[in-house]
Amino acid sequence: MNEPKDFSGGWDGYRTFCVERKEPESLTVTSFYLTAKDGRPLASYKPGQFLGFKLDMPGYEKPVLRTYTISDSSGDATHYRLSIKREPPPADQMDAPPGVSSNYFHDHVEAGSELQVRAPSGDFFLHEDDEVDGDGGKSGPVVLLSGGVGLTPMVSMLNHIVANGAKRPVWFIHGVRNGDEHAFGAHVRGLAETHANVHAHIAYLEPGPGDVEGRDYDSAGVISMELLQSLVPGKDGDFYLCGPPPFMKVLFNGLLDWGVAESRIYYEFFGPATVLKEGADDKADRKSTPTASTVPGPEAAVDGPMVTFKRSGVTVNWDPEIETILELAEANGVTPDFSCRSGVCHTCMCALIEGEIEYVNDDAFLLEEEGQILICSSKPKTDITVDV
Numbered sequence: 001m002n003e004p005k006d007f008s009g010g011w012d013g014y015r016t017f018c019v020e021r022k023e024p025e026s027l028t029v030t031s032f033y034l035t036a037k038d039g040r041p042l043a044s045y046k047p048g049q050f051l052g053f054k055l056d057m058p059g060y061e062k063p064v065l066r067t068y069t070i071s072d073s074s075g076d077a078t079h080y081r082l083s084i085k086r087e088p089p090p091a092d093q094m095d096a097p098p099g100v101s102s103n104y105f106h107d108h109v110e111a112g113s114e115l116q117v118r119a120p121s122g123d124f125f126l127h128e129d130d131e132v133d134g135d136g137g138k139s140g141p142v143v144l145l146s147g148g149v150g151l152t153p154m155v156s157m158l159n160h161i162v163a164n165g166a167k168r169p170v171w172f173i174h175g176v177r178n179g180d181e182h183a184f185g186a187h188v189r190g191l192a193e194t195h196a197n198v199h200a201h202i203a204y205l206e207p208g209p210g211d212v213e214g215r216d217y218d219s220a221g222v223i224s225m226e227l228l229q230s231l232v233p234g235k236d237g238d239f240y241l242c243g244p245p246p247f248m249k250v251l252f253n254g255l256l257d258w259g260v261a262e263s264r265i266y267y268e269f270f271g272p273a274t275v276l277k278e279g280a281d282d283k284a285d286r287k288s289t290p291t292a293s294t295v296p297g298p299e300a301a302v303d304g305p306m307v308t309f310k311r312s313g314v315t316v317n318w319d320p321e322i323e324t325i326l327e328l329a330e331a332n333g334v335t336p337d338f339s340c341r342s343g344v345c346h347t348c349m350c351a352l353i354e355g356e357i358e359y360v361n362d363d364a365f366l367l368e369e370e371g372q373i374l375i376c377s378s379k380p381k382t383d384i385t386v387d388v
């Protein structure tokens with residue numbers, strides 16, 4: 001007989017979880033508390049890491065794959081908490097469909113629902129192990145900068161610092177549209193009031209009529225570098241960034257301009273990763289991820305392995321100017337699903353029907369499912385056919 005499997009270090013593939021309860025955090029963000037159906041211990045995780053979900057949704061030909069950050073500290077071994085923002089159609093395209101997965105969670109996932117979940121993973125997490133000192137962790141200041149639902153990894157990191165009794169100074173700086181969308185406001189304020197090392201600043205982009213400065217938020221408008229510099233004592237800290245692309249671009253470039261070492265800036269995109277440093281390539285040398293609009297068009301195609309996107313009925317030559325199969329697809333009018341474009345979320349996973357590929361991204365979290373590949377992080381070695 002096989003020994004019972006120990007899940008404390010993770011698990012392979014998908015594991016069934018049950019929703020224990022669901023709690024609104026704001027008008028747009030709802031938390032889901034998940035427990036393992038098999039009752040075995042959960043896998044540990046680092047604050048900032050996420051879970052992968054495979055949703056079999058009625059009316060969808062194939063499962064919808066999405067990733068959601070664990071929004072609490074890892075102190076509680078009995079459940080994982082997710083906090084999900086309901087994604088409406090883009091403001092300038094109100095007739096477009098709303099977000100598939102987030103609306104499904106909000107409208108159809110209830111206490112008792114079962115979900116297929118991949119083990120915690122991700123390389124955006126609180127760094128604390130390399131300078132352990134007497135007070136329970138890395139002691140340097142940490143600045144947690146978030147916009148919108150990008151606060152979920154920051155809440156996990158903040159809770160972790162507090163739960164471990166670490167004395168390192170922490171600034172939780174969060175921008176959100178207004179009180180309707182503001183999640184974990186009372187929780188973060190409470191931690192700042194009861195812990196001398198915790199400082200919080202909340203900026204509302206457009207405060208609503210019921211929002212009170214000093215009670216609900218601290219400043220109106222965006223989080224600018226001027227605001228940031230007025231809040232934190234200096235640039236010698238670890239800076240964590242998660243939020244919408246404009247927020248990320250301004251603060252990432254602003255931090256570099258201020259002289260913050262790039263090695264101390266950690267960031268994660270929830271949506272498609274975009275080039276952080278437009279026109280600022282001389283500042284540092286971080287690899288950038290092209291977006292659909294920046295990849296070369298089909299006219300750039302030259303001889304190379306043939307790539308067939310079977311479901312789309314498109315066959316094209318590989319173009320060595322292009323970095324990934326996903327980019328080749330987009331350059332030729334094929335629109336596969338994607339999210340992170342960096343091998344992290346597995347949204348772009350698809351079947352390799354024929355041929356061989358190689359991964360071009362060392363950071364990709366590679367798949368164990370046989371015959372499945374991540375097209376955002378791979379290129380063909382031979383002629384290939386993919387199920388896209």
Ligand SMILES: Cc1cc2nc3c(=O)[nH]c(=O)nc-3n(C[C@H](O)[C@H](O)[C@H](O)COP(=O)(O)OP(=O)(O)OC[C@H]3O[C@@H](n4cnc5c(N)ncnc54)[C@H](O)[C@@H]3O)c2cc1C
Binds near residue numbers: 066069084149270
């Ligand atoms: C590492 C990581 C961690 C994450 N953690 C969190 C988290 O903690 N909390 C959280 O809420 N999210 C998180 N996300 C984001 C999450 O994974 C999903 O991307 C998010 O919920 C949106 O998915 P969706 O299926 O609802 O929207 P999608 O269906 O993917 O749609 C996205 C947007 O596109 C719009 N759209 C759809 N179709 C069209 C069309 N035809 N024309 C124009 N617009 C269209 C939708 O209206 C929506 O606004 C994370 C993402 C990553 C990569």
Ligand code: FES
Binds near residue numbers: 375
């Ligand atoms: S888009 Fe996230 S892994 Fe490919």
